[in-house]
Amino acid sequence: MLQTFLDPLGSRILGALDQAGDFAVLSGRTFRAVFRRPFDGENLMRQFLAVGVNSVPVVVLTSLAVSAVFAVQLAFGFKQFQAEGLASQVEGLAVVRELAPVITGLMLAGRVGSAMAAELGTMQVTEQIDALECLATDPIHYLFVPRLLAAALMVPLLTGLSIYVGYWGGYLLLVGAEGQSAVVYQSEFYKLLAFKDVRIALTKALVFGLIIALVGCWRGYRTRGGAEGVGNAPTSSVVTSSLWILIADFFLTKLLLV
Amino acid sequence: MTVPLIDVVNVSKAFGPKVVLSDVNLSVEEGESLVVLGGSGTGKTVLLRTIMGLLTPDQGHISVEGKIIHQLSWQELFEVRKHIGMCFQMAALFDSMTVFENVAFSLRRHTTMTSAEIQFRVEECLGLVGMKGTDQLKPAELSGGMKRRVGFARAIALKPKILLFDEPTTGLDPVMTDVIGRVILDLKHELGVTTITITHDLKSAFEIADRIALLFRGEVIACEKPEAFKVNPNAVVQQFLRGDADGPFLLDPPPPKRSQSTVSHSPLNV
Numbered sequence A: 001m002l003q004t005f006l007d008p009l010g011s012r013i014l015g016a017l018d019q020a021g022d023f024a025v026l027s028g029r030t031f032r033a034v035f036r037r038p039f040d041g042e043n044l045m046r047q048f049l050a051v052g053v054n055s056v057p058v059v060v061l062t063s064l065a066v067s068a069v070f071a072v073q074l075a076f077g078f079k080q081f082q083a084e085g086l087a088s089q090v091e092g093l094a095v096v097r098e099l100a101p102v103i104t105g106l107m108l109a110g111r112v113g114s115a116m117a118a119e120l121g122t123m124q125v126t127e128q129i130d131a132l133e134c135l136a137t138d139p140i141h142y143l144f145v146p147r148l149l150a151a152a153l154m155v156p157l158l159t160g161l162s163i164y165v166g167y168w169g170g171y172l173l174l175v176g177a178e179g180q181s182a183v184v185y186q187s188e189f190y191k192l193l194a195f196k197d198v199r200i201a202l203t204k205a206l207v208f209g210l211i212i213a214l215v216g217c218w219r220g221y222r223t224r225g226g227a228e229g230v231g232n233a234p235t236s237s238v239v240t241s242s243l244w245i246l247i248a249d250f251f252l253t254k255l256l257l258v
Numbered sequence B: 001m002t003v004p005l006i007d008v009v010n011v012s013k014a015f016g017p018k019v020v021l022s023d024v025n026l027s028v029e030e031g032e033s034l035v036v037l038g039g040s041g042t043g044k045t046v047l048l049r050t051i052m053g054l055l056t057p058d059q060g061h062i063s064v065e066g067k068i069i070h071q072l073s074w075q076e077l078f079e080v081r082k083h084i085g086m087c088f089q090m091a092a093l094f095d096s097m098t099v100f101e102n103v104a105f106s107l108r109r110h111t112t113m114t115s116a117e118i119q120f121r122v123e124e125c126l127g128l129v130g131m132k133g134t135d136q137l138k139p140a141e142l143s144g145g146m147k148r149r150v151g152f153a154r155a156i157a158l159k160p161k162i163l164l165f166d167e168p169t170t171g172l173d174p175v176m177t178d179v180i181g182r183v184i185l186d187l188k189h190e191l192g193v194t195t196i197t198i199t200h201d202l203k204s205a206f207e208i209a210d211r212i213a214l215l216f217r218g219e220v221i222a223c224e225k226p227e228a229f230k231v232n233p234n235a236v237v238q239q240f241l242r243g244d245a246d247g248p249f250l251l252d253p254p255p256p257k258r259s260q261s262t263v264s265h266s267p268l269n270v
Ligand SMILES: Nc1ncnc2c1ncn2[C@@H]1O[C@H](COP(=O)(O)OP(=O)(O)O)[C@@H](O)[C@H]1O
Pocket: B015, B020, B038, B039, B040, B041, B042, B043, B044, B045, B046, B047
C-alpha cells in the first residue's frame, strides 16, 4: 500500500533530478563554449535581431499597459488617504524594481524562448542537429551560444526601454488623466530610487535573459518524438522559464536589496 | 595485413530492453565500398550513427583511422569527423539556409578559404552530384532526390576520405534511384573514397559493392564479395535476394498468398 504510493513518487523525484542535472551540464557546456572559436558574427547578428529588435513592439505595448493600469490602482489607493502625491513615487519604485524586468522577462520567455525551443526542436527531430555534429560543429557552440549572448544583452536593454515606457505610462495616467502636475511627476518618479535600483533591474534582466535562452535551447535540444515533441517543446519551455523567472525574481529582490 | 580504415569490433547496442545490434563485426579497407543490406528496423542507421560517434556502443568498439571513436575527446572526435561525410536518410539539410550555404557550411567553419574559393568548391561539389544552378534555392523547394544529392554535396565539401550513405535511394522512383546509384559510383571513382552504403536497392547494391554485408536481427550473417553473396546458401540471404515474404526473414510471417481462384469478388471477373 505504502509502496504503491512511494514508488511513483520516488521515480518522479529521480526524474526531476535527472532533468536538473542535464540542464546544469548543458548550461555549463554553453558557458564554456562562449569564448571558443570560430566566432560567428553573422549568426550572432541574426539572434540580436530576433531577440532584441523584433521584440520592441511587444515590450513597448505591454509596458505601457501595465504601468498605466498600475498607476490607476495607485491613484485610487492613495486617494483613500488623501495622499495622491505619493502615487508617482511608488509608481517609479514599482516600475524600475519589479514591473519592467519581470514584464520584459515574461514577455520574452513567451516570444523568444518558445521560438528557440521550437526551432531547435524541429532541427532535432529532422536530424539537422546530428548533421551539425557530423560536420564537426558543436551544436552547443553553434546554436546555444549566440542565443545566450543575444538574450543576455537584449533583455537588459529591453528592460531599460520598458522602464522608459513605464515612466510615460505613469505620466499618461497620473498627469494626463488624474490631473497631477507634470513638473511634480517628473521629480517624484525618481524620489524613492537610487542608482542601485537601476543596477538591480539590469541584474534581474540579465539573469532572466540567461534563463530564457538556456531553458528555451535546452527544451528544444532535448526534443524527442516527432511532431508531438516539437509541439510540446515551446509550451514546456515557456512554463519552465516563466516559473524560474518568478522564483529568481523573488530571491534576487531579497538578496540585492540587502 | 593492413589496418582497416573502419573497424567495427564486437559492437552491441541496446535501447532499454530492445537489443538492436548484437556482436557486430565489420571491417572496411581503404578504398573499399561496403554495402550493408538489411530489413527495415534492423539497426542499419544505428550502426552508421555509432560509427559517427553520435551513439556510444554498449559493448565493443569502433575504430576509424586506428582511433577508437568513443574514447576520443570532443576535439579529437571532431577532427575524425572532418574526414567522414555522412549522408542522412532524409538528407537533414539545414532548412533555414540556401543550398549554397548548406554546401559551404563546413568550408566556412573549418577552412580559411576565401569566399571566391568557397564559391568555386561549392559549384564543383554541386556539379559532381548533378545539381548545378540550384545554389540559391531553399531545401523546401527541392524534391526528395534533389535533397539527397545536395546532402551528398555537403558531405563531400571537405574532401573526406570516408563517405557513409544511409538509404540514399529509399522512397525515390526507379529512375531517380538509378540516378543516385550513378552519382554514388561517380563519387567513388572520382574521389577514390572509402564508402559504406546502406540500401534496399539490390541493383545499385551490386553495382556499387566491393563487398556486401547482410544485417539480420542485429547480427551480420554474411559479409562477402557480391558474386559469393549471390550464391550464399543461407536461407535468409536467398529470401532477401528474391524479395519474397515467405521464409525465415520475418519474425511474424504474413498470411499465405491467396491463390487467384479463391478471389470471389475480383473486380476483373464481373
Ligand atoms: N534513439 C533511439 N532510441 C530508442 N530506440 C531506437 C533509437 N534509435 C533507433 N532505435 C530503435 O532501433 C531499431 C533500429 O533502428 P534503425 O537503425 O533506425 O533501423 P533501420 O535499419 O531501418 O535504419 C528500431 O527498432 C528503433 O526503434
